[in-house]
Amino acid sequence: MNARQLEVFRAIMRSGTLTAAAQLLHVSQPAISKVLRHMEDQLGYRLFERAGGRLHATPEAELLFVDADRVFREIETVRDLAIRIRERRVGLVRIGASIPPIFSVMPHALTAFQGRHPEVRVVVRALSAEELSEAILVGEVDLGLTLSAIRVPMVQAEVLATTPVVVVMQESSPLAGKAVIGAPDLAGERLISYGSHADIGPLLDSAFERAGMVRQVQTEIAMAISALPLVQAGLGVALVDGMLPWASFPGVVARPFQPQALMSLSMxxxxxxxxxxxxxxxxxxxxxxxAHWSAAARP
Incomplete structure (x- = not known):
């Protein structure tokens, strides 16, 4: 059984006669009869009984029609999608991003894009830098946003903005009264931050060394959002990127860290x-x- 036979069978079931089925498919009536005979021969049973000049579907045909009709409705859906794609009225965009740009950049970008293309499906996946580079290479996502450097051949990176490192603490912390926080202010605090192996790690280590201190991370994180519940629970203060909208999260505040340490947002x-x-x-x-976020984030 092939797709053409199923198409002819469905047309006969829907129209009730060979002549009407032929008109529906824009072919001759003998051509429809020939396809039907071959199909019945292959199946080994009759699909229609002929009586009073009309075709009457057999119980076997009624059973077969349920799935045949479903298959062709799906084919018609795919055909319609193909036409809409040709007419550039629908499509798919797959984006992989770390959490901070999902909060700060993607809402503004998607509002603009989907305002012009409401039928285009957009898939946004939260991915680490390692996951993102692999997804780009194998074609699982079309583009990505990350605050970590990706040094992988065949992956292109474009720096879009920079974000300073900030100190995030509970609202009740004595540090919350300071306008700017330096390494000496963090003495005695339990530190939640990135490890020294992270892109920003050596720069933060250097800032502490210049203050005669060693940056001791009690709780190491890979993503800034991981610090939020830890700070809220009173487990320490976080030294993390400032791209997340920290002011919108309950119970915490963020203050600039000095000397300034910048992380780059790359596409x-x-x-x-x-x-x-x-x-x-x-x-x-x-x-x-x-660019809009960067301008709004400037003091």
Whole structure:
């Protein structure tokens, strides 16, 4: 049994006669009869009984029609999708991003993009830098946003903005009364932060060394959002990126860290696959959103 036979069978079931089925499929009536005979021969049972000049479906045909109709409705859906894609009315964009740009950049970018293309499906996945580079390489995502450097061949990175490291603490902390916090202010505090192996780690270590201190991280995290419940629970103060909207989270405040340490927000794409029209468009929206965030974040 092939797709053409199923198409003819479905047309006969829906129209009730060979002539009407032929008109529906824009072929001759003998052609419809021939396809039906071959199909019944292959199946080994009759699909229609002929009486009074009309075809009457057998019980076997009624059973077969349920799935045949479902299959062709799905084919019609795919055909319609293909036409809409050709007409550039629908598409798919897959984005991988770390948590901070999902909070700060993606809402502005998606508002602009989906305002122009409401039918385009956008998939946003929260990924670490390691996961993101792999997803870009194998084609699971079209572009990514990360605060960590990706040094992988065939992955291109474009710096969009920088964000300073901040100190996040409970609202009740004595440090909350300071406008700026330096390394000496953190003496005696339990520190939640990135490890020395992270991109920003050596810069933070150096800041502490210049103050005659050693940056001792009691709780090491890979993503800034991981520090939120820990700080809220009173487990320490966090030295993390400032791209998350810390002021919107209950019970915590953020203060600038001095000397200033900057982390870079990069947009990463494949260096081997051409970007689709929609990926190029949303890339421009992300650039604009990053510039908007950067301007709003300036003191």
């Amino acid at each position: 990463v794409t494949s260096g081997t696959r051409p970007a689709s029209r929609f990926v190029r468009e949303i890339s421009d929206d992300i650039r604009a959103a990053a």
